[in-house]
Amino acid sequence: MRKRRGFGYPKVNMYIENRLVKRAKDFSGNGTCHRKRSKLSPEVTGHRPDLFDSLPDDLVLSILCKLTSSAASPTDFVNVLITCKRLNGLGYHSLVLSKASQKMLAVNAHNWSESAHGFLKLCADAGNVEACYTLGMIRFYCLQNRGSGASLMAKAAISSHAPSLYSLAVIQFNGSGGSKIDKDLRAGVALCARAAFLGHIDALRELGHCLQDGYGVKQNIAEGRRFLVQANARELATVLSMTPSALTSGGWLTWNPLPHHRHVAGTVCPLLSDFGCNVPAPEAHPANRFLTEWFSSKGGVVPGSGLRLCSHAGCGRPETRRHEFRRCSVCGTVNYCSRACQALDWKMRHKAVCTRVERRIDEDGENDANGEIEFDNGDDDDQNMMQS
Numbered sequence: 001m002r003k004r005r006g007f008g009y010p011k012v013n014m015y016i017e018n019r020l021v022k023r024a025k026d027f028s029g030n031g032t033c034h035r036k037r038s039k040l041s042p043e044v045t046g047h048r049p050d051l052f053d054s055l056p057d058d059l060v061l062s063i064l065c066k067l068t069s070s071a072a073s074p075t076d077f078v079n080v081l082i083t084c085k086r087l088n089g090l091g092y093h094s095l096v097l098s099k100a101s102q103k104m105l106a107v108n109a110h111n112w113s114e115s116a117h118g119f120l121k122l123c124a125d126a127g128n129v130e131a132c133y134t135l136g137m138i139r140f141y142c143l144q145n146r147g148s149g150a151s152l153m154a155k156a157a158i159s160s161h162a163p164s165l166y167s168l169a170v171i172q173f174n175g176s177g178g179s180k181i182d183k184d185l186r187a188g189v190a191l192c193a194r195a196a197f198l199g200h201i202d203a204l205r206e207l208g209h210c211l212q213d214g215y216g217v218k219q220n221i222a223e224g225r226r227f228l229v230q231a232n233a234r235e236l237a238t239v240l241s242m243t244p245s246a247l248t249s250g251g252w253l254t255w256n257p258l259p260h261h262r263h264v265a266g267t268v269c270p271l272l273s274d275f276g277c278n279v280p281a282p283e284a285h286p287a288n289r290f291l292t293e294w295f296s297s298k299g300g301v302v303p304g305s306g307l308r309l310c311s312h313a314g315c316g317r318p319e320t321r322r323h324e325f326r327r328c329s330v331c332g333t334v335n336y337c338s339r340a341c342q343a344l345d346w347k348m349r350h351k352a353v354c355t356r357v358e359r360r361i362d363e364d365g366e367n368d369a370n371g372e373i374e375f376d377n378g379d380d381d382d383q384n385m386m387q388s
Helices: 057-070 074-081 085-090 094-098 114-125 129-142 146-158 162-174 185-197 201-213 221-240 286-296 339-348
Strands: 326-328 372-376 383-387
Touching (some): 057 074, 057 094, 201 339
Antiparallel strands (some): 326 383
């Protein structure tokens, strides 16, 4: 037939709205094509374009801000970034990074890298106070970059970030990063009072001990006792606000009338046991967990001769010079960066093992303490002596 060669067929317009639809060619000569077919235009296939591409950037940024502020782990954010190029690009917007939650910025010490450092730096530059505090703690204590770390914590403290205010207070009390003459007790009390006003539990406890002992402030035993009771009350309120699944099984709110039965074993809050409440222990801040993991991976050894870690398990702060932390004058085996850490560890662990020994002598044959400070540990009949 005449149409066998195709002369009688109508011509096909290969251009549809200036879009070229490629036709697969046969390079083998046998009429069968084995090459991958080119993707056809939506007009030819009949598929509609993705509606996600038509969403405005402002709406997508708003959704990402909500996600980062409620993320339970860094994985939640990473899973969004790897979804598509658009989410990957908008995910690093300064507005999104400034809303990142505390849990989203929780970096593990064994996963620390330049990329993790860079990401925290991006969040800090975006104005995220949690990133400023976390990166400041890492730089000050782990990377030994004292000036940069302190400035990042000060940046967060200006925004009324309570953990940053309390950490700066601990630095002022101990003169961390400098010599003993760099201690500023009045500045430490002022920072601690500001953090306590914002409801920071450790700051309330620290300020209570300072008032009871007259440490950096005029002594006021009654007012100090009030701050200690307020710290315990806030601790209980924090536990009551937790979800039922986060509480320990069994009767966690029980009254133990005998003093020696109030301190039960397990992960319970040590100070609230004085009131008969065996509640879960408070969760440590991600920055403190990072410090603990960082120095645990190094065998608990702090860089420097004779430097020690705070004996409270939830702290992780190391000394920046010898004899910076106070040592227990009863047993001489533990040391603490603050009175708050001492009070927590005393109830949680140390009270059961502390025994009086001979005064410790350092390698040079001299006593490594310059004086003793006595403060209340929460019981009227149990007090521990600390050396400065």
